[in-house]
Amino acid sequence: MAEIAIKQVAKRFGGFTALHSIDLTIADQEFMVLLGASGCGKTTLLRIVAGLETPSQGEVWIGGRRVDHLPPRDRGIAMVFQNYAVFPHLTVFENIAFGLRMKKLPQQEVERRVNRTAELMHIEQLLKRYSGQLSGGQRQRVAVARALAMEPDVILMDEPLSNLDALLRLEMRAELKGVLAASKTTTIYVTHDQVEAMSLADRIAVMHQGHIVQAASPVEVYRNPAARFVGSFIGNPPMNFIPATKTANGSWTVAGLTLPGPKSDKHKIDFAIRPEDVDAGNEGLHATVRVIEPLGPHTLVTCDVEGGLFRAILESNATIAVGDRLRLAPKADRIRWFDPETTNAL
């Protein structure tokens, strides 16, 4: 059992605050992805859990034990680094065995575990090689095998796939998901790649400027963004936002369309919809077509709505030309509303 609890953790570097009082609980065997743009504090948070960075305040608990004052080796964690950190002076076998030898396991057990994890990661034939004789993808496999061989309660991964080429990344992603699910460890995985996050995570914690903006399942994060940032960061193309004006209490006008919405004492709020959640029809938002990009199964249409850019993903058989005036009807159950000042969902 290794539940991870991060309680009010903050980190300041001189005058710069990298993390503002983070609270996050990760269940046993959960796959948690920390997602955010570079500089949002996700790697700092991971390194605080690993013990490579000391928090300025707050507590870190792993498996019911407070660990924030313990060195990394006493935390029951294993880590996979972005640049793999495979020891260049040791063979692949000795790399994977490194942590086991530190634990002073008998030679027989060391060999058993190295062979088992090497088999798992498909690197049995590389055990006698050195890091310099391996490709990037192979080094990645060694780094993961080295972490798994420790049979840790918690595996921490810092952008482990970001140095691989696109095809290899796709392959490793699926493989990692299978291997980690089978290993029954709790995983924290840092990435800036939303597709990676969506496909791997049980839960995604979206981070922005040192805050966790939302921590929820991938579908929840996609469908019900807690804040405007989440909607614009996740999804490609991102969510559309249009200012809405109050007509009556609970009724709002958006680009020529009157819609029922939340009751609010504000005069203006933001209407939001994902590009795939609109249909071209006889009624809807007034839009002028600017750019048309056929993508095969769909067509991405960029329009002018209320003087702002609006992207819609429409059926590819639609006969649309640049300059056309369209009416885009939003699907009622997919409409979201945001407070323009706090940027939070209403």
Added chain:
Amino acid sequence: MSAVAEAPVVATADARKAGSWLLVATVILLSVWVLLPIYLLIVNALSSPEEVTAFPKRFFPSFDFGSLSFFINFAGVGRALWNSVLVATLTMILSIGFGAPAGYALSRFDFPGKGTFRFLVLMTRAFPLPLLALPLAVMFIRTGLDDTAIGLALVHTTLALPFAVLITFSLFSGIPVELEEAAWTLGCTRLQAFRKVILPLALPGIAASAIFAFTISWNEVFAAAVLTIENRTLTAFLLQSLGESPLYLKFAGGAALVIPALIFIFAVRKYLFAMWGIANR
């Protein structure tokens, strides 16, 4: 059409040819600059005393070991040689013992005054030794360090230490910090991680900078001449005794000094280039 297209091609080919001639000429000039004195030294050291003063010179030495064997058996040379090795070895141990930890600290930790510290390390090289010699000699006599191998080694260490610090600094900086962090997460203490991961990777470079410190001490003559009387190192001994010696003995002594230093530097040349490569980055 083709004539127009060819003209610039010919011009660049000419320029490239001229460039490569310039390169070859420069390499030859520099090689002669370095190698000619060494060649003359060796030829004369390996010639009989008569040949040294004769003219014209022979191109190949006669391999007459008369001068060298006379020099080796010259009273005091053996002892001076031993002193030189002893002082250089102590210098090597002291400068790596102090320099490598300082280099490690500079590469891995941020602390207030780090920039100033690096600058001061370098500034010690700008301080002229002759200025220090007299007060140093007085202090050494008071503390009883004068005329001892350890005393001279301390002075040589101050000369070699800046190089040891800066060379090991760039050496450790070239080793990714993630390797160390990975070792920590795999069960190592800071010291174990250093011993099992960083040291094996840094060892060739550390050995090279140790030999560099050895060579600095081996070649140093001023402090050695001022601070020792009985226990002279080879450089100080030769300075004192060869001044009045015949020419062929001077050549033999010079060869005995230069050749070991050359061999040492030659042996570690790869690491010195590598270290400077890192330092330039």
